[in-house]
Amino acid sequence: MILEERPDGQGTGEESSRPQDDGSIRKGYGSFVQNQPGQLQSHRARLHQQISKELRMRTGAENLYRxxxxxxxxxxxxxxxxxxNSNLQLLKEELAELSTSVDVDQPEGEGITIPMIPLGLKETKELDWATPxxxxxxxxxxxDGTSFETEIQELEDLRQATRTPSRDEAxxxxxxxxxxxxxxxxxxxFSPSRSPGLLFHWYDSLTGVPAQQRALAFEKGSVLFNIGALHTQIGARQDCSCTEGTNHAAEAxxxxxxxxxxxxxxxxxAPSPDMSAASLSMLEQLMIAQAQECIFKGLLLPASATPDICPDQLQxxxxxxxxxxxxxxxxxxxxxPPVRDYLPASWTNLAHVKAEHFCALAxxxxxxALCESHPAKGELARQEHVFQPSTPHEPLGPTLPQHPEDRRKLGGGAAASHLVQSPAQGGPAAGCGDSGTAALPGQVLTARARG
Known part of the structure; x- marks a missing residue:
C-alpha cells in the first residue's frame, strides 16, 4: 500500500517553510558516539541494517525454495x-529490548521512579534530492537546474541533519x-500525477523492518512520526520531582x-506497522496517559506537605x-491484535502495572481524606457529593460517616473498599481499571481537548 496524504489534511504554509534568515543549516549530532542517546540510536541503526540483510536473505531463499x-x-x-528466521527473531528481540531501555531517557539525580515509555526515532538512508x-x-x-545547486544542497544538508537530531528543542x-x-x-x-521520482527508505521504529515508497507523503509522515517520538524522549527526560519538570513533561x-x-x-x-492506524491510536492514548500521570505528580508535590487537608486528598x-x-x-x-504482535511485551506489562498502581493510589x-485529614466543620458534608451518584435515578451511595472514630474504622478496615465505589456510583476512584470517570472536576486530560 502507498502512504497517502488525505486531501483535507492541513499542511504548513509557505511562510513557515522558508529557510532561516541567516541562511545557515542547523545541525544534528555531529557523531553518534558523543552522547548516550546518540549511542542508542547508533545501535538501533546497526540492528536495522542487520534486519534488512536477513530479510533479503530470507526473500532469496524463499524464491529459490519455490x-x-x-x-x-x-x-x-x-x-x-x-x-x-532464528536470526531475525533474535534481532527483533534485541531491538525490542533496546526500545524498552528507558534508563537513558530518565532524568538524572532522582531515586527510584516509575519509568515513562519513550519512543525510538525512525531511521532512514541517505537521499539524493539533486538529480530529480x-x-x-x-x-x-x-x-537551468544547476543554478539552484546551493539551495538543493541546503535541503540535502537539512535532511541529513534530521537523521541525528539532538534531544531538545533544537x-x-x-x-x-x-x-x-x-x-x-x-x-x-509535485502533484498526484507528478511524483518526485525518489525512493524513500525508512525503518520501522518498533520492528526494524524496512519500508520503501516513492510517495512524498511517506517522507512527510515519517518526519512527523519522529517529531512525536522526539517529544516522548524529551518528556521522559524531565525531572518530575519539581513542579516545573512535571509541567514540561506533561506538555511534551x-x-x-x-x-x-x-x-x-x-x-x-501506511507501509510500516508503527504508522498504521491501530498503532498510532495506541501511541496517542499512551501519551495521553503519561501526560495525565505527570499532572498527578505535579499535584502530589504540594499535597504531600499537607496530608491532613481533606479536599487535597480527595482531588x-x-x-x-x-x-x-x-x-x-x-x-x-x-x-x-495486530498491535500486540509487534509491541514489546514489557510495554504491555508496564501499562497494566500502572493501571493497578494508580487504582490503588486512588x-x-x-x-x-477520611482517616488522617482534619476537615473544618461541615467540610465532609460539602464533599459528600463525591461519594454520591451523578444522577438521581441511581441508588444512593453509602452515608459518609461524620464521627472521627467511625471514619477511622471504615477507612482502616476491610470496609474501606466500599468508600471507593464502582464507576456507576461515581466515587473518587471511579474509573480504576478500564472504564468510568471521577466525580470531582480536575485536570482531566482528553485526546481531543489536550492532544
Whole structure:
C-alpha cells in the first residue's frame, strides 16, 4: 500500500517553510558516539541494517525454495530458512529490548521512579534530492537546474541533519524545519500525477523492518512520526520531582499525542506497522496517559506537605483514578491484535502495572481524606457529593460517616473498599481499571481537548 496524504489534511504554509534568515543549516549530532542517546540510536541503526540483510536473505531463499523441484536443494534451503528466521527473531528481540531501555531517557539525580515509555526515532538512508529536482526545474519550469545547486544542497544538508537530531528543542526545530520544506516542495513542485521520482527508505521504529515508497507523503509522515517520538524522549527526560519538570513533561507528552493524532488523521495506507492506524491510536492514548500521570505528580508535590487537608486528598484520589482509567485504556489497546504482535511485551506489562498502581493510589488517598485529614466543620458534608451518584435515578451511595472514630474504622478496615465505589456510583476512584470517570472536576486530560 502507498502512504497517502488525505486531501483535507492541513499542511504548513509557505511562510513557515522558508529557510532561516541567516541562511545557515542547523545541525544534528555531529557523531553518534558523543552522547548516550546518540549511542542508542547508533545501535538501533546497526540492528536495522542487520534486519534488512536477513530479510533479503530470507526473500532469496524463499524464491529459490519455490523455484526448485530438487529434493536435496529444497531441504538445504529449508534449513537455511530456519537459521535466517532464528536470526531475525533474535534481532527483533534485541531491538525490542533496546526500545524498552528507558534508563537513558530518565532524568538524572532522582531515586527510584516509575519509568515513562519513550519512543525510538525512525531511521532512514541517505537521499539524493539533486538529480530529480534539477530535472524537474529544467523540464517543468524551463530554467537551468544547476543554478539552484546551493539551495538543493541546503535541503540535502537539512535532511541529513534530521537523521541525528539532538534531544531538545533544537532537535524539534530541526525536524519541523525539514517538515515545512517538504510541505513547500509538495505544494510547488509535485502533484498526484507528478511524483518526485525518489525512493524513500525508512525503518520501522518498533520492528526494524524496512519500508520503501516513492510517495512524498511517506517522507512527510515519517518526519512527523519522529517529531512525536522526539517529544516522548524529551518528556521522559524531565525531572518530575519539581513542579516545573512535571509541567514540561506533561506538555511534551501532550504534544507527542497531538503529532500522532495528526499523522493518524491525515495520512493513510501506511507501509510500516508503527504508522498504521491501530498503532498510532495506541501511541496517542499512551501519551495521553503519561501526560495525565505527570499532572498527578505535579499535584502530589504540594499535597504531600499537607496530608491532613481533606479536599487535597480527595482531588488526588480523583486524579489517580483518572490516570488508572487512561492506563486501562492503553493496556486494552496494546493487548489487541495486530498491535500486540509487534509491541514489546514489557510495554504491555508496564501499562497494566500502572493501571493497578494508580487504582490503588486512588483508594489510598480516599482513605487518607477520611482517616488522617482534619476537615473544618461541615467540610465532609460539602464533599459528600463525591461519594454520591451523578444522577438521581441511581441508588444512593453509602452515608459518609461524620464521627472521627467511625471514619477511622471504615477507612482502616476491610470496609474501606466500599468508600471507593464502582464507576456507576461515581466515587473518587471511579474509573480504576478500564472504564468510568471521577466525580470531582480536575485536570482531566482528553485526546481531543489536550492532544
Amino acid at each position: 523455484a526448485t523441484s530438487n529434493t536435496w536443494v529444497r531441504e538445504t534451503v529449508a534449513l537455511e530458512l530456519s537459521y535466517v 529536482l534539477k530535472e524537474l526545474i529544467s523540464e517543468h519550469f524551463g530554467e 532537535g524539534l526545530d530541526l525536524l519541523a524545519a525539514y517538515y515545512s520544506q517538504l510541505c513547500f516542495l509538495d505544494a510547488r513542485f 507528552f501532550q504534544r507527542a499525542a497531538g503529532a500522532f493524532r495528526l499523522l493518524r488523521e491525515n495520512f493513510s495506507h 488526588l484520589a480523583q486524579e489517580a483514578a483518572q490516570v488508572a482509567t487512561e492506563y486501562g485504556l492503553v493496556h486494552r489497546a496494546m493487548a489487541q 483508594h489510598y488517598h480516599a482513605a487518607m
